[in-house]
Amino acid sequence: MAEVHNKEVRSYNMSRIRSKNTKPELLVRKKLYELGFRYRLHVKSLPGKPDIVLNKFKVIIQVNGCFWHGHNGCKNFKIPKTNTLWWEEKIGKTKSADLANYRKLEELGWSVIAIYQCQLSKNTLDFTMNGLKNSILSANTVKNGVKIS
Ligand SMILES: [Zn+2]
Numbered sequence: 001m002a003e004v005h006n007k008e009v010r011s012y013n014m015s016r017i018r019s020k021n022t023k024p025e026l027l028v029r030k031k032l033y034e035l036g037f038r039y040r041l042h043v044k045s046l047p048g049k050p051d052i053v054l055n056k057f058k059v060i061i062q063v064n065g066c067f068w069h070g071h072n073g074c075k076n077f078k079i080p081k082t083n084t085l086w087w088e089e090k091i092g093k094t095k096s097a098d099l100a101n102y103r104k105l106e107e108l109g110w111s112v113i114a115i116y117q118c119q120l121s122k123n124t125l126d127f128t129m130n131g132l133k134n135s136i137l138s139a140n141t142v143k144n145g146v147k148i149s
Contacts, residue, residue: 020042020051022063022065024063024065024115024117024120025051025052025063027120027125028052028061028063028115028120028129028132029041029052031125031129032052032061032129032132035129035133037054037136038054038056039052039053039054039055039061040052040053040055041053046060046105046108046110047100047101047104047105047108048097048098048100048101048102048104048105050062050101050105050112051063054136057111057136057137057139057140058109058110058111058139058140059110059111059112059113059135059136059139059140060105060110060111060112060113061112061113061114061115061132061136062098062102062112062113062114062115063115063116063117063120064098064114064115064116064117065116065117066116066117066118067091068091068094069091069094069095069098069114069116070091070092070094070095071116071117071118074116074118075118076117076118079091098114102114111135111139111140113132113135113136113139115128115132
């Protein structure tokens with residue numbers, strides 16, 4: 001049992017280390033760039049060091065792994081049968097940290113869009129990117145009743 005736990009902790013730690021510049025994140029960045037969007041990455045001065053920051057549109061995009069960020073109702077998110085409580089706690093903490101950061105960012109006037117890894121499969125990528133593009137363009141056009149763009 002302890003052996004399994006250790007392996008899980010190890011791969012958890014490794015995945016945390018690699019949580020920047022993940023494959024799904026790189027894919028979203030590439031597609032955004034092709035669509036003509038320019039952005040800053042992992043901005044340290046903002047809560048939670050958000051992945052992708054589009055200053056011009058006041059939009060932040062977070063690219064989340066389905067498992068680590070506990071994507072509700074997603075087939076990629078199943079709590080392991082061993083050490084269940086440990087996993088629930090870990091993922092629960094990640095989720096509440098995510099939400100706390102999103103709230104802080106929104107208080108600072110940013111719109112936050114969270115994209116999940118499962119939305120970036122071959123079959124869903126175009127659909128997701130299209131929706132993302134529309135969301136970015138319309139995110140802050142009307143704020144406090146004043147049209148910005
Ligand atoms: Zn998912």
